[in-house]
Amino acid sequence: MPEIVAERVELAFGEGAARTSALRDVNAAIAPEAFTIIMGPSGSGKTSLLSVLGALMTPDKGRVLVDGADLTTMSAEQLAAFRRKYIGFVFQSFRLMAGLTAEENVRMSLTMRGMRDSRNHALRALAEVGLERKGHLKPDAMSGGEKQRVAVARALAHDPMIVLADEPTASLDRASGLQVGDLLKAAVQRPGRALIVVTHDERLRPLADRVIFMEDGTIVREARKQYA
Amino acid sequence: MALSGSSDDDRGGWLKIFRLPWSLTPPRVALARVGGFGLPRLLRFAGRRGGFEVLYADRIIYALRSLTRARGRLIIALTGITFAAFLMAVEGSLLFGFTLAASRLIDAVDGDVWMVARGIPALEFVSPIDERFAWLARGAPGVAATGRGIAGWAPFQRNDGDRTFVFAVGVTDRFLGKIPSPDEASNLVGGRRIPLQVDETDQEALSDTALPVSIQVAGTRADLVGSVKGFAAFLGTPFVFARFEDMRNFLPYAPSTVSFILVRAERRFTPEAVRNALRARFNSVDIWTTREFSWRARIFWLIKTGAGGALSLAAILGFLIGLSVVAQTIYSLTAENVEEYATLRALGASKRYVKSIVLIQSLSCGAIGTFFGLIALGPFANAAKAIVTWIFVPGWMYPLVTAVVTLLCLLAASIASRPAINTEPARVFRA
Numbered sequence: 001m002p003e004i005v006a007e008r009v010e011l012a013f014g015e016g017a018a019r020t021s022a023l024r025d026v027n028a029a030i031a032p033e034a035f036t037i038i039m040g041p042s043g044s045g046k047t048s049l050l051s052v053l054g055a056l057m058t059p060d061k062g063r064v065l066v067d068g069a070d071l072t073t074m075s076a077e078q079l080a081a082f083r084r085k086y087i088g089f090v091f092q093s094f095r096l097m098a099g100l101t102a103e104e105n106v107r108m109s110l111t112m113r114g115m116r117d118s119r120n121h122a123l124r125a126l127a128e129v130g131l132e133r134k135g136h137l138k139p140d141a142m143s144g145g146e147k148q149r150v151a152v153a154r155a156l157a158h159d160p161m162i163v164l165a166d167e168p169t170a171s172l173d174r175a176s177g178l179q180v181g182d183l184l185k186a187a188v189q190r191p192g193r194a195l196i197v198v199t200h201d202e203r204l205r206p207l208a209d210r211v212i213f214m215e216d217g218t219i220v221r222e223a224r225k226q227y228a
Numbered sequence: 229m230a231l232s233g234s235s236d237d238d239r240g241g242w243l244k245i246f247r248l249p250w251s252l253t254p255p256r257v258a259l260a261r262v263g264g265f266g267l268p269r270l271l272r273f274a275g276r277r278g279g280f281e282v283l284y285a286d287r288i289i290y291a292l293r294s295l296t297r298a299r300g301r302l303i304i305a306l307t308g309i310t311f312a313a314f315l316m317a318v319e320g321s322l323l324f325g326f327t328l329a330a331s332r333l334i335d336a337v338d339g340d341v342w343m344v345a346r347g348i349p350a351l352e353f354v355s356p357i358d359e360r361f362a363w364l365a366r367g368a369p370g371v372a373a374t375g376r377g378i379a380g381w382a383p384f385q386r387n388d389g390d391r392t393f394v395f396a397v398g399v400t401d402r403f404l405g406k407i408p409s410p411d412e413a414s415n416l417v418g419g420r421r422i423p424l425q426v427d428e429t430d431q432e433a434l435s436d437t438a439l440p441v442s443i444q445v446a447g448t449r450a451d452l453v454g455s456v457k458g459f460a461a462f463l464g465t466p467f468v469f470a471r472f473e474d475m476r477n478f479l480p481y482a483p484s485t486v487s488f489i490l491v492r493a494e495r496r497f498t499p500e501a502v503r504n505a506l507r508a509r510f511n512s513v514d515i516w517t518t519r520e521f522s523w524r525a526r527i528f529w530l531i532k533t534g535a536g537g538a539l540s541l542a543a544i545l546g547f548l549i550g551l552s553v554v555a556q557t558i559y560s561l562t563a564e565n566v567e568e569y570a571t572l573r574a575l576g577a578s579k580r581y582v583k584s585i586v587l588i589q590s591l592s593c594g595a596i597g598t599f600f601g602l603i604a605l606g607p608f609a610n611a612a613k614a615i616v617t618w619i620f621v622p623g624w625m626y627p628l629v630t631a632v633v634t635l636l637c638l639l640a641a642s643i644a645s646r647p648a649i650n651t652e653p654a655r656v657f658r659a
Contacts, residue, residue, distance in 0.1 A: 050657065080579075080653075091656055095574075097571070108290060112576065118286075154575075
């Protein structure tokens with residue numbers, strides 16, 4: 001069961017006078033079996049923190065530990081292998097492969113991970129998000145809500161320990177947004193799973209176990225479920 | 229258990245191709261494990277219900293769908309690669325045809341060893357040597373028989389009075405090989421005193437009427453009795469074939485001189501052994517095996533003359549143009565999909581995985597482009613023979629161009645995959 005820990009994490013972009021700090025001395029510990037939301041205004045460092053926790057970026061300073069494994073010491077290929085094995089991603093703009101059907105999008109994610117019998121796994125994952133009859137459709141033939149559900153199926157199909165979502169409901173209408181929120185919430189109900197969502201969507205707040213508020217690259221406030 | 233990054237085998241696929249009864253498992257497993265012998269492993273057994281899966285199928289399907297999604301760009305890419313393959317094949321055929329034409333007479337003669345005047349680079353530059361070398365050579369070990377030939381440039385007057393130059397060749401009968409025999413053609417038209425033959429492509433240059441026709445070579449009346457195939461002039465001056473005995477009528481050769489002497493080796497001697505034996509005896513002439521003299525002539529025409537140099541340069545430029553077209557095409561296709569590659573990288577695809585997709589796209593474009601380029605080659609070469617008579621497409625040109633384009637595609641893929649594998653995976657969070 002992974003515990004995700006960020007220790008004194010700092011991250012900056014640009015060079016010289018144009019250098020901008022995205023994360024300043026961030027400390028956070030996210031327990032498994034938690035639905036954590038990161039909120040804050042634009043430019044507050046939410047997505048940067050998600051990138052660092054998701055092994056997509058290596059911080060300039062500090063450490064990121066996932067169940068004791070230090071991501072900051074890993075090479076780019078080791079980080080890719082780490083993401084492949086342990087993380088599922090959901091993106092604001094879906095990021096499905098335009099040339100593949102819904103089923104193929106999910107299967108590609110599975111075969112990339114060396115999973116056998118990927119077809120049955122993919123169909124099961126699509127069924128879990130209510131798209132068992134739409135596996136043959138390509139993304140451009142689907143609504144935004146359906147695309148995001150395919151993306152959720154892709155993220156969850158290999159049963160990752162950590163699911164990271166960046167504004168997963170931003171492009172969706174109210175009904176679709178709530179549906180996606182529920183699907184993600186259901187994913188974290190499995191033992192030892194952690195879900196971290198960056199969002200501005202207040203509708204997701206009641207679903208979260210914990211809310212982290214960020215401003216100017218630092219965590220300014222936290223709220224646990226009883227206060228959310 | 230602590231989590232850690234690892235480099236798992238990321239191969240996978242879903243294309244189920246067949247199912248066999250469970251009792252056939254051992255051969256199925258054996259087939260799926262051909263990779264154990266160093267061959268690419270293409271199949272994987274996915275369980276009794278799953279049957280076989282084709283490994284890499286996910287990448288193949290994704291790569292091909294990505295290609296076909298942008299049809300306009302794909303057509304441009306395929307056109308570019310088709311043209312590149314076609315250009316390389318045409319340039320190669322021109323170059324090879326030129327080398328064949330440069331040594332055609334040497335290769336046609338039925339002799340194992342040549343004796344020519346010292347320093348002669350090609351048959352077109354022969355000068356007189358003593359005929360007695362032919363008799364003397366018979367005493368050398370390994371020599372079965374010797375023959376003689378006279379060749380050279382001669383003024384030619386057509387039946388209508390127009391004048392030109394021809395390259396006249398005459399070889400003693402037993403050494404003619406594939407060299408045309410004017411006697412045979414002469415018999416077909418009732419016999420002529422001095423019969424000559426010319427390649428059909430040069431016939432119009434030497435006669436404005438149907439054959440046979442009376443003409444003059446170096447002021448001597450003779451008859452052009454027939455045409456042959458496969459001896460088109462590559463320098464623009466027609467080859468004219470005469471009997472050896474008639475050649476001294478056309479060229480200023482004394483009765484005791486010839487242009488070259490041909491030697492046939494005994495069966496138990498190699499041409500090289502006979503050449504060495506002759507070289508030990510005669511140092512006032514050059515002695516080459518037929519293969520050496522042929523190669524010497526090709527190299528001379530290729531390197532020492534502007535024509536061959538231009539063709540060689542054109543062939544090299546064809547290769548470079550092919551490389552740039554293929555590389556640019558694959559690079560732009562890859563750059564167009566860089567966002568999807570970033571997504572794959574974010575999802576955990578290894579560099580090898582992404583590279584393999586670019587490689588599949590590159591090789592697919594290369595295969596299709598090569599197919600169309602080579603389909604056009606044969607008809608084009610036939611049509612081009614009206615202008616360039618010596619263009620020749622050898623059978624091996626097809627696999628050679630395929631191999632070269634494959635190599636270009638591998639190079640192009642390695643260049644083009646850089647933006648794909650170096651793309652920042654964190655960009656996936658940008659909306």
